[in-house]
Amino acid sequence: MRSEHSTGDIAKCLRLMLYDKPGHLARVATEIGNQNVRIGDIRLIRSGRTHSTRELVIFVSCEDQLEDVIDALTLLEGVIVEDVFDLVQAIHKGGKIATKSRVDINTISDVRKIYTPGVAAICKDIEQRPELAYQYTAIPNQVAIVTNGTAILGLGDIGAVAGMPVMEGKAALFDRLVGVSGVPILIQNHDPQVIIDTVRNIAPTFGAIKLEDIKAPECFEIEDTLDGELDIPVLHDDQHGTAVVVLASLLNATRFSGLMLRKSVVGVIGLGAAGMGISKLLTSYGVSGLIGTDLDADACKRFESIGGRACSLTDVMRDSHIVIATTGCPQLIKPEMVRKGSVILALSNPNPEIEPELAVESGAAFAADGKSVNNALAFPGLFRGALNIRATRINDKMKIAAAQTIAKCAEENELVPGLLHPEVHQAVTAAVERAGLESGAIKPW
């Protein structure tokens, strides 16, 4: 019987002991399908004489649906549900990152070279010529990922420690995609001055600073002050990484739909960190028809100070060719609000303001959510490129070059390429290096 639940994206793993005879696995799969549940990987764990054990990944929408699947399987002859576990929890056990040695330590002579007394000579060399730290330490490849936990995804102020899994995720992507060592720094404090002082004091450890999930308006003061004071790049990913990937997707969306981006009315819903970062980069790119809305009057004022026009949510939805939502409010955009032929980027994570499929069913020409239009397409190459040329900052020319490159890497009819596209991060790195060198974003040594 078909379940009343929708198909979901919570990944669970079932460990099943099954009769090992032809067709039995198919019956199990059919029963799971009858519950409106998709199946992912299937792995053979143990093969016995009469029974085998398999692990099946399934995607459910809620715990009740999982219970329905288990109940249905339990009723099938020759099926024993041995275990059920949550794949997301499983992958987080022990954390996702670690600091590892890059050198072999096999003999005591190795120890004397990498550690005391040999290391002292390197320390003295760096004392004499500080720039040698860029040759003889990990500093130029390390990026601090700094949060105070005030805007973790769209979950709000859940605290810095609760945000650690996101910071570890960003660090894991840094390593995997561009070989940068990302180091989470959790600062449990709301006072912008404390964040500024802390980051300034630890900055010598790093080649760059990535601010993450710090809410508006504090994020603006923190970034502006640190950017002015430090001679390494300081970039708030939620503002600028997001802006780059939005610009990339709009370059493609307007190409596909025949709109002219610079002449389009772009409506921004949610004028916090992401909304303002996006608005500033679009303005710098030459978009002049920016309208926007926020529940907070000060956020609207800030938007107007950069040339946007604040109005109501209804006005934004009615008047915009392109709508970009960054509010953290799932389902804020109702189907009846969607303007025919518009482009809708509902970017809040973990859940968008409107599901892209629903937006398209409701008349949008293109729609995407924050899982695909995600700043992880931008930040690895932005930082890798800046570190490679020892840039002192990541300027708008570098951001626009990154966006144009991401847009070019997309396949026909894709707004942006997949995150694991083999070339995108290398291509963005090269574009950022070029734009940084051409625009003088480097410090003379």
Ligand SMILES: NC(=O)c1ccc[n+]([C@@H]2O[C@H](COP(=O)([O-])OP(=O)(O)OC[C@H]3O[C@@H](n4cnc5c(N)ncnc54)[C@H](O)[C@@H]3O)[C@@H](O)[C@H]2O)c1
């Ligand atoms: N896809 C991506 O790459 C990406 C990147 C950054 C942020 N985001 C998402 O964007 C959302 C916001 O993040 P942020 O860092 O900008 O947070 P933020 O707290 O700085 O800003 C959120 C803003 O939305 C406004 N807002 C809240 N509810 C609203 C409503 N109903 N109508 C109008 N405005 C409303 C708030 O007043 C605030 O100004 C989060 O869900 C986050 O996951 C996505």
Ligand SMILES: O=C(O)C[C@H](O)C(=O)O
């Ligand atoms: O973390 C993400 O997936 C993107 C972005 O930085 C966000 O805060 O939502």
Ligand SMILES: [Mg+2]
């Ligand atoms: Mg973020």
